[in-house]
Amino acid sequence: xxxxxxxxxxxxxxxxxxxxxxxxxxxxxxxSRRKVMAQDNTTGHVWDEDLKEMNNPxxxxxxxxxxxxxxxxxxxxxxxxxLGSFPGTLKWTSVGQYExxxxxxxxxxxxxxxxxxxxxxxxxxxxxxxxxxGQRLFLNNCAQCHGSDGRGSLGFPSLADNDWLGAGTxxxxxxxxxxxxxxxxxxxxxxxxxxxxxxxxxxxVLSLSxxxxxxxxxxxxxDKFAVxxxxxxxxxxxxxxxxxxxxxxxxxxxxxxxxxxVNMVTxxxxxxxxxxxxxxxxxxxxxxxxxxxxxxxxxxxxxN
Amino acid sequence: xxxxTAGGGEAPETSxxxxxxxxxxxxxxVSGWFAGWRWGLVWATQLLFYGLPxxxxxxxxxxxxxxxxxxxxxxxxxxxxxxxxxxxGLLIVAAYSLFLFTAVAGRLWCGYACPQTVYTEIFMxxxxxxxxxxxxxxxxxxxxxxxxxxxxxxxxxxxxITIGLWTGFTFVGYFTPIRSLAVAASTLGFGPWEWFWxxxxxxxxxxxxxxxxxxxxxxxxxxxxxxxxxxxxDTLIITYDEARGEPRGARGRKADPxxxxxxxxxxxxLCVQVCPTGxxxxxxxxxxxxxxxxxxxxxxxxxxxxQYPQGLIRYDTQNGMAQKLNRSQxxxxxxxxxxxxxxxxxxxxxxxxxxxxxxxxxxxxxVVRDRGxxxxxxxxxxxxxxxxxxxxxTTERVQHYRIRASGLEGLRTDIDATVxxxxxxxxxxVPVAARVAPETAAAAGRGSHPIDFTVERxxxxxxxxxxxxxxxxxxVVPR
Numbered sequence: 001x002x003x004x005x006x007x008x009x010x011x012x013x014x015x016x017x018x019x020x021x022x023x024x025x026x027x028x029x030x031x032s033r034r035k036v037m038a039q040d041n042t043t044g045h046v047w048d049e050d051l052k053e054m055n056n057p058x059x060x061x062x063x064x065x066x067x068x069x070x071x072x073x074x075x076x077x078x079x080x081x082x083l084g085s086f087p088g089t090l091k092w093t094s095v096g097q098y099e100x101x102x103x104x105x106x107x108x109x110x111x112x113x114x115x116x117x118x119x120x121x122x123x124x125x126x127x128x129x130x131x132x133x134g135q136r137l138f139l140n141n142c143a144q145c146h147g148s149d150g151r152g153s154l155g156f157p158s159l160a161d162n163d164w165l166g167a168g169t170x171x172x173x174x175x176x177x178x179x180x181x182x183x184x185x186x187x188x189x190x191x192x193x194x195x196x197x198x199x200x201x202x203x204x205v206l207s208l209s210x211x212x213x214x215x216x217x218x219x220x221x222x223d224k225f226a227v228x229x230x231x232x233x234x235x236x237x238x239x240x241x242x243x244x245x246x247x248x249x250x251x252x253x254x255x256x257x258x259x260x261x262v263n264m265v266t267x268x269x270x271x272x273x274x275x276x277x278x279x280x281x282x283x284x285x286x287x288x289x290x291x292x293x294x295x296x297x298x299x300x301x302x303x304n
Numbered sequence: 305x306x307x308x309t310a311g312g313g314e315a316p317e318t319s320x321x322x323x324x325x326x327x328x329x330x331x332x333x334v335s336g337w338f339a340g341w342r343w344g345l346v347w348a349t350q351l352l353f354y355g356l357p358x359x360x361x362x363x364x365x366x367x368x369x370x371x372x373x374x375x376x377x378x379x380x381x382x383x384x385x386x387x388x389x390x391x392x393g394l395l396i397v398a399a400y401s402l403f404l405f406t407a408v409a410g411r412l413w414c415g416y417a418c419p420q421t422v423y424t425e426i427f428m429x430x431x432x433x434x435x436x437x438x439x440x441x442x443x444x445x446x447x448x449x450x451x452x453x454x455x456x457x458x459x460x461x462x463x464x465i466t467i468g469l470w471t472g473f474t475f476v477g478y479f480t481p482i483r484s485l486a487v488a489a490s491t492l493g494f495g496p497w498e499w500f501w502x503x504x505x506x507x508x509x510x511x512x513x514x515x516x517x518x519x520x521x522x523x524x525x526x527x528x529x530x531x532x533x534x535x536x537x538d539t540l541i542i543t544y545d546e547a548r549g550e551p552r553g554a555r556g557r558k559a560d561p562x563x564x565x566x567x568x569x570x571x572x573x574l575c576v577q578v579c580p581t582g583x584x585x586x587x588x589x590x591x592x593x594x595x596x597x598x599x600x601x602x603x604x605x606x607x608x609x610x611q612y613p614q615g616l617i618r619y620d621t622q623n624g625m626a627q628k629l630n631r632s633q634x635x636x637x638x639x640x641x642x643x644x645x646x647x648x649x650x651x652x653x654x655x656x657x658x659x660x661x662x663x664x665x666x667x668x669x670x671v672v673r674d675r676g677x678x679x680x681x682x683x684x685x686x687x688x689x690x691x692x693x694x695x696x697x698t699t700e701r702v703q704h705y706r707i708r709a710s711g712l713e714g715l716r717t718d719i720d721a722t723v724x725x726x727x728x729x730x731x732x733x734v735p736v737a738a739r740v741a742p743e744t745a746a747a748a749g750r751g752s753h754p755i756d757f758t759v760e761r762x763x764x765x766x767x768x769x770x771x772x773x774x775x776x777x778x779x780v781v782p783r
Binding site for chain 1: 324519676677692
């Protein structure tokens, strides 16, 4: 057993436990008989001149309760782990119990999710009960990063707009939930050119979405954008297949403005969404995916 | 404790067994004024206990503690775990009542209303019906086993076990709807925990009221010991009037005690025979005395038969005994500062509890700020904060609410126009995004600003009144 660095400790614990039980019984027997010291129902001890200690014996049923606890301990130690490294005849473990309870909970949930598995995202979106479950799953598992309303924050994408970094289908959302997603923007400064060039590109990118920009710088940066176009497209509209975001909208996942864009181009970004597949069952992912998809759709029934 | 309890001087060196065998107490049946009170309280408490779970209210059980769903139904009230303060209030009321009653008249709780006393009374009644009164029971116990003894003892056990199981069943009926429990009982189809609690509570009732009896009071009950600590010399206790009773002795009914040089105690021993804890009240106040007043009832009967005045054993105070106070003097002393303090605290707490329950809001609100991001910049430089509001409906109708935020100029939420429905006795989380314009944010300055969420109940039916709950939170303008 790995709990002990040496198997001797297992024997030490078992021995101490058994000796402790034997000692309890011995104490009970040793304390059972007393010589009467005085004939007036006192122990003969007197303190502070007149304070006598009465002989007030324990009721016998109390003694039997004591014996029963010792017997209980012996039976318990035979069935359950406790005697050092002896696992007990029932082979009970906390991990085993956890897994059994998990399996039981999954079985219980099966009936709840059964009817949802065959429904598509649109049908689920129309079902208030399914969306209620989806919302609770979202609040418990996703809201920590994406916000309670799913609108994200700096570095955590909003799920409530229609700007998907991938296909934006139910299957895509389910895959991202279950397997996670890594978004990579490589550092591109070397390819773009000097720091002045990078700045110009930044102003060009700002101009794509009609944001405030320096039009001269933007004009100068337009040529340099060719390196970016490999992923973001010549028109800057991005490429869902590569996970390259659209630069022509006003959605700025990693911050808005010249400085934010310059930082992104020079340093790149490695943004990861952790996989949730081990925490959620496929049925839960199915319903949760529909809820997430529903957040961005006009048909959403928020607050029904 | 007087030395008279010593068992005479045999050999000087005897050894004793330290685990004392239980001496069975054969309490004699008693009737009278105080026994009547006890039976009245047995009926009152047990009708309540056994009857309440069967009462229906609003198409559900009137009193149901649904531990699984964490909802506690008490007539019109639907309590959430957040309402546990009311349980605290109830326990404080119970504690102060105990202080008050004990300071005034000793162990009234023990003698009349404690479940241990009440169930013992019921179990002893069964015992008496099947085995007879004290003398008959002692004879039966001494007799060899035979058909008669087997039948009487077996019958008693059967009735005891039935009462125990019924008590356990009723107890579980406060936590699982008792009507469905009764249906399950017909096929013995209880769940494992229902089985456990019915048997456990049933066994505890049977064991404590049938077998343990005074042992519970003497060795297990913490109240028993600390109630004695709340006595003072003006507390009414069950006392034997030693000055009037002594010297005790048997005499003919016609004999004049004065000429016989005897007190009024005829030494019949009935007060010891009726005592459920087996003490002799004539030895004075003892910790075993549970204040049941059985000795008063039986002694008054004897006094009547002897044509002496009643009250050789009576409720009196230690001061009353020593100073020979009359009833009105005792009553005046009952209103001493200690009692008045207990009483006024009790009244205050009951009033506070009642007011708080009466003014209780029909819904509760919790505001939780999103932890992931304090604030975010949205379109046109507006600042947005995200919250989760938990709306808890404590009524048994569907309720509709509207949420508004205030505290900053032009503060808006994304659900200003939305009506939120919450099912009966349900709780629901609602995400809320609140935002302010860039000018407001600039004027307010960076950092955290107090705001209020006002949740308003929309009046759907004439039964509802417009109510709103205000919860405080903060709005963060980022640096």
